Amino acid sequence: MLEMQKKLTKVFYAILSLPATAMGFALSIQISALSWIMTTQYGLDLHEIGIVWAAGPLAGIIGQPIVGLISDNVWFWGGRRRPFIFIGATLAAL
Structure with a gap:
């Protein structure tokens, strides 16, 4: 330690x-x-509310690796991840 x-x-x-x-x-x-x-x-109903609350984390589990794979294989003028961060931040702000 x-x-x-x-x-x-x-x-x-x-x-x-x-x-x-x-x-x-x-x-x-x-x-x-x-x-x-x-x-x-x-x-x-209660089970439908559970589906609504689970939709966000499930979308993250599925979507984040896909965006990561795409950003690893693409090269933009600002770097690999900077355009994805900019676009994601803009969409999140909406």
């Missing part, structure tokens, strides 16, 4: 995990509020 790792305390790791904890709380509030909206406004 490195000397620096020996100096890190449990308090440091607790403080380090606070942003992830806050994101977890925020995400749980978002999921509960939006699940309620999907139930009341759109009339979705």
Whole structure:
């Protein structure tokens, strides 16, 4: 173990995990509020809401390797990944 790792305390790791904890709380509030909206406004059942929440991660699991393969084999003026980052950021902002 490195000397620096020996100096890190449990308090440091607790403080380090606070942003992830806050994101977890925020995400749980978002999921509960939006699940309620999907139930009341759109009339979705519980299993249909699960499919809606699973669609995003499944799209990432399928899409990210495909975009990675394409970006590895393509060379643009700005580099291999820079155009994909720019286009992806632009689409995400919309």
